[in-house]
Amino acid sequence: MLHRDGKVEAIGRVPLFAGLAKGELRHIAQIADELDFKPGKVLCREGAVGREFFVILQGTCEVSRDGKTVDSMGDGEFFGEVALLTDAPRNATVTASSPLRALVITDRAFRDLLKDQPTIATKVLATVAGRLPPQNV
Numbered sequence: 001m002l003h004r005d006g007k008v009e010a011i012g013r014v015p016l017f018a019g020l021a022k023g024e025l026r027h028i029a030q031i032a033d034e035l036d037f038k039p040g041k042v043l044c045r046e047g048a049v050g051r052e053f054f055v056i057l058q059g060t061c062e063v064s065r066d067g068k069t070v071d072s073m074g075d076g077e078f079f080g081e082v083a084l085l086t087d088a089p090r091n092a093t094v095t096a097s098s099p100l101r102a103l104v105i106t107d108r109a110f111r112d113l114l115k116d117q118p119t120i121a122t123k124v125l126a127t128v129a130g131r132l133p134p135q136n137v
Helices: 004-012 022-030 107-116 118-131
Strands: 033-037 042-044 052-058 061-065 068-073 093-096 100-106
Touching: 004 022, 004 052, 004 100, 022 107, 022 118, 042 052, 052 107, 100 107, 107 118
Parallel strands: none
Antiparallel strands: 033 100, 042 093, 052 100, 061 068, 061 093
16 A cells, blocks of 8 residues: 555656646545556446546556557556546556556546645646647637
8 A cells, every 4th residue: 555655656747747736746646546456357448438547556457449459558657637637438448457556536536626726727727738739820
């Protein structure tokens, strides 16, 4: 089980949260559950609406699209951040390929946090906007 600072460090490596101060990362860490998954567990399914964001603490996952493996992920990697901000369908299926420990944040908990902590919302949106391609006006 991670101590609080370990959760903060893991969450702080996620680009979506790059603009947040340590105290703000602590708020996010408080809503993150540390969960274990068995090999073969489908964590998200392509085409389904996403409801969770995952940070892999230990273990590996297989990423597939249209039934074909396209990538694998391991310690420190993350997926599902779009689910925190939109109701868009998942663009891939992610399945645990080994025993897996991950931090999991639900969209509901994240949206409730943003209502209570509007400065976090502003910073996250600024990060998202900064990652968009420039538009000609």
